Amino acid sequence: MPRAPFAARLPVALVLALAATATAACGTDATAPTDPPTQAAPYLDPTLPVDERVEDLLARMDLADKIGQMTQAERGSITTETVTALRLGSVLSGGGSAPDPNTPQAWADMYDDFQAAAAQTPLGIPILYGIDAVHGNNTLTGATVFPHNIGLGATRDPALVEKIGQATAEEVAATGADWTFSPCLCVARDDRWGRTYESFGEDPALVTSMTPIITGYQGATLGGSPSSILATAKHFVADGGTSGGVDQGDAVLTDAELRAIHLPPYLAAIEADVASIMVTFSSVNGEKAHGSTALLTDLLKDELGFDGFVVSDWNGIDQIDAYAGFTHQEVVQAINAGIDMVMVPTEYDAFITHLTTAVEDGEVEMSRIDDANRRILTKKFELGLFEAPLADRTLAETVGSDEHRALAREAVAKSQVVLTNDGVLPISTASRVLVTGSGADDLGNQAGGWTITWQGASGDTIEGTTVLEAAEAAFAAADAGGTVVSERRLSDETLAEVAGQVDVAIAVVGETPYAEFEGDRPDGVRLTGFDVVTLQALRDAGIPTVVVVYSGRPIDLGGAEQWANALVAGWLPGSEGAGVTDVLLGAVDPTGTLPMSWPASAEQQPINVGDGQVPLFDLGAGLVGPLG
Template sequence: MPNDVKPADPRVETLLARMTVEEKVGQLGMFADMVRPFAPDVNPEANVRNAGEVLEQVRAGRVGALFNGVGAVQGREIQRVAVEESRLGIPVLLAADVIHGMRTVFPIPLGEAASFEPALAERTARATAVEATAAGLHWTFAPAVDIARDQRWGRGAEGAGEDTVLGSAFAAARVRGFQGGDLRAADSLLATPKHFVAYGAVAAGMDYNYVEISEGTLHDVHLPPFKAALDAGALAVMTAFNDINGVPASANHALLTGLLREQWQFPGLVVSDYTADMELVAHGYAEDDRDATRRAFGAGMDMSMQSGFYAAHLPALVESGEVPMAALDEAVRRVLSVKAAIGLFDDPYRSLDPARESDTSHLAAHEALARDAARRSIVLLRNEGGVLPLRRDARIALVGPFARDTDNIEGCWTLFGDRSRYVALEAGLRAALPAGATASLEVVDGCSMEEAIDGGIEAAVAAARRAEVVVLALGEPQRYSGEAQSRTRITLPPVQQALAEAVAATGTPLVVLLRNGRALALEGAVRDAAAILVTWFLGSQTGHAVADVLFGDYSPSGRLPVSFPHDSGQQPFFYNHPRTGRPETPDMSEFKARWREYPNTALYPFGHGLGYAPVEYGPTVVSAPVIAPDGVLEAWATVSNRGTRAVEEVVQLYVHDRVGSRVRPVRELKDFRKIVMQPGESREVRFHLQAAQLAFTRADGRFGVEPGRFDAWVAPSATAGTPAGFTLA
């Protein structure tokens, strides 16, 4: 869906001509919605107002948008005050952080990316939009499209992983899902790709930290998902907290104006992240609050969230001439044009229907979708001896702090989930067992998330000895990932590792269920378990989805969107790293690119995942030895299901540029396809590789292709497959 803001909308120009400077500035302010039930504890307090003060500001025309409050009835009252009691009657945008579900919670975005199904993300975003707009919202601060190559960074949970092609596909899909086919529809939710830009590249994986990055990496890795989201129709962009090579992203004229507006011709609005303009002072980039306002606005930030800086300082900056009136008018024009584009001038009470909010007819379909999305997000890392799927008549010990837990089911940035509908692991497994077999499931916590329980390990060991198989539910507490949750060691809490070691010592086969918001460095008994399933934070239907996979009602089809390292100290680690002059190869001495303790490899690479049948790949074949600069090459391999069960296989196309004017990555994902394969079926899976897909930011700073030799792999992961060579003429 193309962007359809119409800056020349006559209503916008008429309003602009009538507005005072204060009213113009008012349209550029976004504040916490204290009128409606508000999501608490999601941001530090700044410029806090009570409900009466908020409504008075709306009445005075000093508010462009409110955020993180919900409810159709009180939302109508906010809009009534804006439309009927303010001088100009301009409606307010009502926004919230609705990231991966509203009342129905879907898998965290990183988990959903493991499905390698952008169409699935489009469906869950669509369902989210239906529920969010019914609750009185027009706008969401999602999707997060940051590429996360360092798993210490907690906000990787909100994106699609370490790869740009995968991330771009999911960025576009989520925008399409949130916004739907008609921005004016009552169930269309305005999308906001964030955080612009390179937030996932913060140094040492520490949230809010600085970013030192080359222009080539910025343009080839971190910017493409934003471009994909904008091309899909997004009309808002949120700035990042970090600086980029010394210039804060929220006051970066080259990016917000030069690239976004002038080069990409983005017609929508740019909104700050929470108080990002205020933080220019702490950065040491602005002298004081007034200077921060001048720099942020001058760079191209249209709307200020929560700081109040624009209201406090923009009028005087306009009066002094430091901010031209024409620049103020242009920013207001963009905000008003977005309001017009989503239909607020035609129907100010759009998405504020109490009857629709109370309608629950969609819940069954959304829960079915949540269950399907969750099981499609699960990744089977290991399945030694075919311990999975489990027999329903087996004696099972479900052990671990996540066995009965529902407090750590949502994942980060879930503000409005209906907790009464969350399905714990125990409930899911019991529901999947025949009525007479539920006694064969014994449940023991063993420990809490981070602390020991008196007698807990002893009880877990006893249960393991009575069982034929142990399902060990371990992972990160929910608060370990998300904003401000950077970690130095991406391992399990020590008490959980101790539980795993004790249970493993019984000799009973171990199936580990990992609940996590990032790649983890697995150790000891967890690493060596017979079977390992990555179950992320799967949302409302967690228990049912995991049971579907454990008992074989669904063959796991997820693949890793992030590399699992051998050790935390490998971070940042990502599969598509540049080549080095001393690569780790068998014929080299110890003076090579590796660590003393570990090889320069992943424990489980990007793209890895297993199903319940072995899949075999033949060698990669290409259609021609040479491809023209504007040509297309076919690459294919024969993929065969050698098992007795149907499986879904994610077939991946990788390319390596052997010689470039800048050192090229060892491999780069160029395409992927998920296919269903029946038992014994063989299929030739073909990809069309356009020469343009081989382009990169060259040493001269220009984006384009370079002639030379390439390798192509059609493979099940970033480290598998047999390559075929070709030449770009």
């Protein structure tokens, strides 16, 4: 379904404003292009080939237009007037940055306001609006929240992942946003890294197999449907291979290791025509990727043939010289290295000044600026932004829809990895069940980081169903005489009150939300807090127990795997906890297998298949098929 023609979707007032802008641009303002647009301007003709439109537009652009296209600012630091005055090429929402109220309509209103401001620039070039929709449109209240990538890797189901990409794109496009900073194609090699859950796994072949999510986001052809959005493969390159699992650290590896472990997913992404690639904060062998010509131009663009555009990460160019506050030299180095669009959330004025001076002084060649603009403008034309720049509000009905939640529930069930089972699973709805643990009735813990806010939070942060709620609903629907009781915190005293009343316990334990470097665990990943007390109480009471682990990575269970009657890796399932109970109660047979080696202890990191270590559970482990 092609996008509607520009005039058919644009408000009459804005069409008139565009016409007035074009007329005004014919004046003698020194900042205006020498050949302002008219109704007959070739770049405005959707019947012409994209490359012809790009070249026509590029010939009309002055330096301010071109550098504006290379600049991305954060919505909270600008106004619509900023977009017009600086001719910005892109706006983003950082983690948790949303309009108030946080509704599809408010997002669409905000987006349309920014696009209207872009239409007032001399050439009327639309903006791209980028967000971190990394497991659904996860910043939007009411959106479907899918499992994080680590859980999707456990499904081993590329077709399912493509459907999730398409569903996410629909819920993103409903708000107007047209670019997601996803998928993360890192190959996570050390579970201590705080972004491990953004990876599909430790195996390059597994991560590579999940790249159909790009087609889900973009569609078979970019701009071929109203829900088509730009995808971003990130973070180039080897961000999952830093020493010690340190976020934004240094990946020390040979060229052969780089190519064998970390490059394959990017090759697949390029073959899938991914629109953009984001640079990693990290270094490779001591060189910051944001300033590396060898990585961004020689390898990515020249050798691998990437023809989309390269975007920096949040203030990433500021890390090139290791000192706070980006400098003129950092701007020069980053652009010459091959970055096309620069994410400068608040320091956009300084960036524009530095780059303008650098071009005028010959430190950055105009050919490099033109190359960056060709790459950016090509994607804008392909997406259809010049014909349909405004939000498609008819897609609002897809946000949190029954269809999308059913898809998420399917993904959750397929992501569950049953690691052990002595016969306690599946649980009969005629049983008396105790549901306990920090994650049993906590949607925030269930969803993890990058959910509503950047780091995420415990509590009722999203709309969804917890394991406790799903179990209660399933038992009520079965009407088989079973009961569900809950006790979030267990101690010897509280357990004594319920021990004689239950046949089996479901203990949902694990990590609380985090993202990026806040989630680094240099001393290893372990159970903490009252989850430890809960498991000890269940063990001491001798109650048959199913331990479900909500975590973004394998976690040291403190020996619980030795006495628990069943152990399930539940990952970070998102909004649809019923997918977990579908497996626990036998409605769905388990099919998930481990996307990472599960260490025997926290001290065994890093551990990966083929390194000679013996894990507690191997990569690919998991009981598959009927459990009864």
